[in-house]
Amino acid sequence: MSDLLSALLLGIIEGLTEFLPVSSTGHLLIAQHWLGTRSDFFTIVIQAGAILAITLVFRQRLWALATGLGQRENRDYALKLAAAFAVTAIVGLPVRMAGWELPETVTPVAWALILGGIWMIVAERLAERRGDSIDVTWTVAVLVGLAQVVAGVFPGTSRSAAAIFMAMLAGLSRRSAATEFVFLVGIPTMFAASAYAFLELWLEQGLGGEAWGEVALAFTAATATGFVVVKWLLGYIKSHRYTGFAVYRMLLGGLLLLLMPAGS
Structure with missing residues (x-):
């Protein structure tokens, strides 16, 4: 397989899985096992493509919030988005600097997929018993950040x-309300995380030796695919549960444990 085709496929996989609740990390782990491992810079760039995609999807909502801060409802929503991001930054940065993170290898990723699938089914059923609330509280904002x-x-x-x-x-x-709030919080969160990772990589290793054509192709593919996927998901969840994604996660995690070497 050519390097360009490999880059294209990795970009598409990133766009497909970054915002679906199925773990882009797990999918890229499998894909790079067959398509070849890429640099950290390549991974940062395709994630940036996914961020651009979701920014484009929510461009009107973001503009309405930015220009409507004089309205109490918009101001309150924006402040809660900022609070969720602040919690992530304040807690997450020390965690990142301390190196508290499990390795991106098969066993921990597979178990995270399986346990996450179970968590999704249980959490959705419990949430449904509480009615159909669309109110974003300060508790919601803080817990989303955590x-x-x-x-x-x-x-x-x-x-x-x-x-x-x-x-x-x-x-x-x-x-739909929970998904929109989380996706909007994800825009500054992922921009900040990608910028931090880029700066860290640049200071430690520099950016030499990249195949820029492949990077650009993968970025474009991730952006285009991510845009389509997010638009589809926002429509899908209006009348469907997340159960199908949960089952898929558990099956994928089981396949990872069975078919891939534990240390890969």
């Missing part, structure tokens, strides 16, 4: 899955 930190410590957990279902358990029980 859930993003947990997802960073345990590769394979899925940032979106951890945060969405924490929001639902904390009282934001309507799936």
